[in-house]
Amino acid sequence: KQEVTQIPAALSVPEGENLVLNCSFTDSAIYNLQWFRQDPGKGLTSLLLIQSSQREQTSGRLNASLDKSSGRSTLYIAASQPGDSATYLCAVKRVRAGNQFYFGTGTSLTVIP
Amino acid sequence: EAGVVQSPRYKIIEKKQPVAFWCNPISGHNTLYWYRQNLGQGPELLIRYENEEAVDDSQLPKDRFSAERLKGVDSTLKIQPAELGDSAVYLCASSSLTIQGTEAFFGQGTRLTVV
Numbered sequence: 001k002q003e004v005t006q007i008p009a010a011l012s013v014p015e016g017e018n019l020v021l022n023c024s025f026t027d028s029a030i031y032n033l034q035w036f037r038q039d040p041g042k043g044l045t046s047l048l049l050i051q052s053s054q055r056e057q058t059s060g061r062l063n064a065s066l067d068k069s070s071g072r073s074t075l076y077i078a079a080s081q082p083g084d085s086a087t088y089l090c091a092v093k094r095v096r097a098g099n100q101f102y103f104g105t106g107t108s109l110t111v112i113p
Numbered sequence: 114e115a116g117v118v119q120s121p122r123y124k125i126i127e128k129k130q131p132v133a134f135w136c137n138p139i140s141g142h143n144t145l146y147w148y149r150q151n152l153g154q155g156p157e158l159l160i161r162y163e164n165e166e167a168v169d170d171s172q173l174p175k176d177r178f179s180a181e182r183l184k185g186v187d188s189t190l191k192i193q194p195a196e197l198g199d200s201a202v203y204l205c206a207s208s209s210l211t212i213q214g215t216e217a218f219f220g221q222g223t224r225l226t227v228v
Contacts, residue, residue, distance in 0.1 A: 044204065
């Protein structure tokens, strides 16, 4: 079974700070890893998708890296803004489980103005 | 292009009552998922469809939950009867079947409260 862990569970930073969110998974046989953002009471918004053959993906102030062999991914957010406050979830699509996604429990981010 | 559409957004029902959720996936997406998300937790899979076929329903509580995906497009998830522990957010997602590494897109979810 795939275990996905996200550390820290919660993070509070002042506006403008750069930050890193961590995601680890136990089964390295994955198709891809996807980072999502979830605002309170809302669904999941896809931020970045990293294929298993890729090392990183970038979108604006976001950069996600993937080290499949060690079962780790990081989401780097540059120059954080209050609007970045949300819960960030990572999910892996496991080769041995067809098209199923396995989620971590998320990191709740608060950016203080 | 419209994303994944779910309805209703919110539902409050008394325990033992039935409830149904509806999902319209992104056009052309063969794979449809229903996830349940409890407060403070990540989503957990209930059922996955490839076209009309339910290919993974091992975590669906079949004594009270049922789902269908007619014509391989829209899907309905039903709970009958609902229990207090069913209070959660029910999320629908879709992705392309033909490419294993494709992105998943989620709807806004249905927040169910059972009282």
